[in-house]
Amino acid sequence: MSTATGQAPTAPSGVDHPSLVPALLLADALSPAAGPRPSRRGVRRSVRDWVVDVSLFLLALVVGLVFLAEASSRPDPPPDGLLFADLVLGCLGCLLLWGRRRWPVGTALLLALVGTVSDMSGIAVLVGLFTVAVHRIGRPVLAVATANLCALAVYVWLRPDPDLPVPVFAALCVLVMAAVVAWGMFVRARRQLVVSLRDRAVRTEAEQRLRVDQARQLERTRIAREMHDVLAHRLSLLSMHAGALEFRPDAPPADVAAAAGVVRASARQALEDLREVIGVLRESGAPGAVEPPQxxxxxxxxxxxxxxxxxxxxxxxxxxxxxxxxxxxxxxxxxxxxxxxxxxxxxxxxxxxxxxxxxxxxxxxxxxxxxxxxxxxxxxxxxxxxxxxxxxxxxxxxxxxxxxxxxxxxxxxxxxxxxxxxxxxxxxxx
CATH class of the missing domain: 3.30.565.10 (Histidine kinase-like ATPase, C-terminal domain)
Structure with a gap:
């Protein structure tokens, strides 16, 4: 037998099989999540999604059949009609798990309704509740949890367990439901943290690239300024002496030779200055590069x-x-x-x-x-x-x-x- 949140305390009860709950939740926690909504119409499942969904379906079906078999083998088994309804509804609940990615809230509400009378659908109910806790916040989670509480009350009224008092059984089911919701919220918070860290890393990398670009631009500006300061001075000297030669073609040979010597020396010095500046430009990124004295x-x-x-x-x-x-x-x-x-x-x-x-x-x-x-x-x-x-x-x-x-x-x-x-x-x- 099953409730909206767990199984009855008898042999087929989920409470009597707590080791299955962590495995179920861990399998769902490993499924990828790409945002607040797990899936949208037109979005195809990935290979990992198929592995997780098939595993959960088979787990819910096999464990549900085991629970149903244990319930039918008790000294005072339920009527055959109830067992047949449990089998049909349990299979329906397992099939509903295929819609949990696209319609998590609707699927969880239907599973809560099925869990009012079905022992076999216990694992499927837990999966639906966990999916809502992972992919929704606020009112949807509260609505699904309330629906599961109401389904638990209906289940206790329809199929009371003779081995445990009703308050004990209800408390155990509420604890299981609270654990499922808490684990789902933890998985959601962890995924949001991963997304936040990834976004922060992307922003940090972009800011680092921006700082590098700015530093490179500042270095180019500084080198361009040095080229202007150095070459403008040398080229102005060249222009002055070349202009004097052009303006005084009849100057004495000694003056022409002196002016030509100054032009040659200034050109050589300008080339050396240019070579130094270009060398800084080429070697500015090299480790251990030494700039010429300023x-x-x-x-x-x-x-x-x-x-x-x-x-x-x-x-x-x-x-x-x-x-x-x-x-x-x-x-x-x-x-x-x-x-x-x-x-x-x-x-x-x-x-x-x-x-x-x-x-x-x-x-x-x-x-x-x-x-x-x-x-x-x-x-x-x-x-x-x-x-x-x-x-x-x-x-x-x-x-x-x-x-x-x-x-x-x-x-x-x-x-x-x-x-x-x-x-x-x-x-x-x-």
Whole structure:
């Protein structure tokens, strides 16, 4: 005999065979679940679904037949008509298990109705209840559990067991039903946790790819900025000397040779600088790659002298205690500011005098200022067009160093490029 949740305490009762319940629940827990609903119309069962469903059907049928045989072999067996109805309804209950994936709630309710009089359908009733607990939450589970309680009351009234008191038998059946529902909710929570962890892993992997792409883009931007700062300076020198050769074809041979030597040296240096930058680009992802040394503020006099030799007129004022004492980040940014400013002077104001001022100290900050008047007359031969991105790159570089950058025409009619960079005071040692 059977209830909505278990078997009677006699030999065919599911309560007397508790070892079958964990095996039944474990078999269903191993079935795949692809979301809140176990199956939809038009979705075909997988191989694993077929294995689980066939196993559950055979288990419910075989165990139900065993229960029915034990019930018929008791000293006081039920009437033959009841046994025949039990057999028919039990087979019907086992067949209903094939619809549990598509209609879990409806199947569980029908099985509860069958379990009011059928001992053979006990395992099928448990499977239907467990399926609802796994694939539904809230009201459907409560409705099916209530239907099973009502079926239990009807079963106790129709087929009371003489070996156990009714309260004991009902309590055992309620415990089995509660265990089935709890196990189903646990399986559901575990599946949701697996799905959540899988989604989190996918999101983490996507975020990691995004961070890698961002880092790669930042590295490319940094290398492009270095290429601009280095090559613009070298190519402007080349343009200036090549323009002088073109503008003065009748110059003395010694001057032509000197200008040609400067052009050759500048071209060679430009190629070396380009090779260094491209080498960084190629080896930036290699383990243990070492970048070439970056310029510092102590290299500024050499830059000024190189520009003077190229024909640019420069007045320089140093108002710092020592150029080498400037922090590396601030010194590198200041060097690039002066380099870009002098390159722009050669491009846009050839023939003018550039005034460079470097002032500051520890605790007060570092100020770099380059001024030049507007160009006079026509553009010089070999004038280089501006890319329009040099000042933008400088602004980003100075901002990353924690400073500020200003540029524009002053009321005196001069173009001024001014950068203020942090220079923290030394920490006193107690």
């Amino acid at each position: 310029p510092a503020l102590g290299d500024l006099p050499a830059l000024v002298e190189e520009c003077r030799q190229a024909g640019l007129r420069i007045r320089v004022g140093y108002r710092v205690p020592e150029l080498a004492t400037v922090p590396p980040s601030a010194g590198r940014a200041a060097y690039r500011v002066v380099q870009e400013a002098l390159t722009n002077v050669r491009k846009h104001a050839p023939g003018t005098v550039a005034d460079v001022l470097v002032a500051g100290g520890a605790g007060t900050g570092l100020t770099v200022e380059v001024r030049n008047p507007p160009p006079v007359g026509d553009e010089a031969p070999g004038h280089l067009p501006g890319s329009g991105t040099g000042l933008v790159g400088l602004l980003e570089r100075v901002s990353l160093a924690g400073g500020t950058l200003e540029h524009g025409w002053t009321p005196e009619g001069e173009f001024r490029l001014r950068a203020v960079l942090p220079w923290p005071a030394p920490v006193a040692v107690a």
